[in-house]
Amino acid sequence: MKAEAKFIEVDIQSLQLDDINPRLPERLKGATDKEVLNWMLSDATLIDLMASISENGFFSGEPIIVISNNDNYTVIEGNRRLAAIKLLANPGLAIISPKAVEYLSIEAKEKRNIPKKIWVYLVKERNEVENYLAFRHVTGVKQWHVISKARYLNYLYQQKPNKTESIYKALAKEIGSKAPYVRRLLIGYKAFEIIQSRKYFNIPDLDEESFDISLITDAITMHSAIAEFMGIDMESEAPFENINLAKLKEVTEWLYQKLSNGKTRVGENRNLRVLNKVIQNNSARDLFISGEKNLKEAAELTDLADENIRMYLTRSLQNILEAQKIVHRSTSPDKNDKKVADEIIDSADIISRYISKKIREREIF
Incomplete structure (x- = not known):
């Protein structure tokens, strides 16, 4: 008969960190508690959690979930909270930020905010809570x-x-x-x-x-x-x-x-769209792969410029139409507003004439 999950009170010393926690990098699989604790300390939010426990005590509203591991228990949900308690109780484990950990430990001990026992939710198998953890x-x-x-x-x-x-x-x-x-x-x-x-x-x-x-x-x-x-x-x-x-x-x-300037050849995530265009164009792709052109230069050989022009024109038209809808409400326009409107007309005329020229050239050939 399958054992039912239940709440039990256990000694902190009998709780072990989960060495197959999905948050851990592969190099820490099977690592010691001390190694895992110091990896967790590389994230400054663990210090924040320790400070909160030190000041206010351990909040047990969200249960730590465990499975039995011989005479001990492995924590499958709540590893950060357990790590914070372990470090407050034994600051000598800290290699990273040892002074901060020592200070918070002293403070927590003075306020008697380091629990020796906590209530946990014991389940028989990991798969009983897999969907809960994923959700x-x-x-x-x-x-x-x-x-x-x-x-x-x-x-x-x-x-x-x-x-x-x-x-x-x-x-x-x-x-x-x-x-x-x-x-x-x-x-x-x-x-x-x-x-x-x-x-x-x-x-x-x-x-x-x-x-x-x-x-x-x-x-x-x-x-x-x-x-x-x-x-x-x-x-x-x-x-x-x-x-x-x-x-x-x-x-x-x-x-x-990373290149010598500290950036990669593609740079930010948004440039993936540009790379996608470059790869579709044989000449642009070959020049980019060879290193003869960077991504921006290679993109100039594609139709990306046309796509960007269409996007900018569409956005501009939408903004102009919105301004047109409310221009009659203007009570105190100034000369700069008129100047901007004239510059828009001039720029639009230049773009229109250039596009017309390209259309005519394409129709001839």
Whole structure:
């Protein structure tokens, strides 16, 4: 008979941090509590949590969830709270920010705000709360960083027997999300796993903790030409089946390898749209790949300028029409307003004449 989940009061010393916590980088899987604690201390918000406990005591309104581990218990929800208590109780564990931890520990002990026992919610198996954790941390109020979300979704995905398109809908339903979002995160995580398995293609200073997974995820899932360039088929149930690792390496370098100016060849996420256009144009793509032109220069060889002009003209027209609707309400216009309106007319005339010229040239040929 399956044991029921229940609340129990346990000694803090019998609680262990979860070394397969989705938030932990791969290098810390199987690490000691001390190693995990100091990794957590690299996030300044843990100090903030410790300060709150030191000042106000431990808030038990949100239960810490545990599973039995021989004579101890492993925390599967609430690791940050447990880490804060452990460090307050034993500040000597802190290698990172030792002075701050020591100060908060002294303060907490003076106020008697370090609990020796706490109430926890004991479950028999992890899978009893998997969907709850996903709902809370992937789509809910306590969201993890993107790479942690993706890792946990991948863990849930691997538990499913049939890896078909319907699995995204099933996972989405279980965690209160939408299938496209789930598929997007899983595809991004698969790309990350491949890059990680190749040791980040030896890109200097790139590791899991500095890796912005949203860049490669957006590149693949939102920009079809970039995905096709790498041999990733987004229409397939197995998108990575025919991936070109050499081209994945190129794209990874464009996205993550820092130049002498501290920036990458692509730069910000919004420039992925430009890269997508460059890849679609053979001449622009070849010149960008060879390094003869940077992304902005290569983009000038594409029709991106036409797209931008259309976008700017549409926005300008919308703004002008809004101004036209209320111009009759103006009570104190000045000469500068008239000047701006005249400059708009002049600029519009220049643009109109240039576009007319290009249209005529195209019709002749």
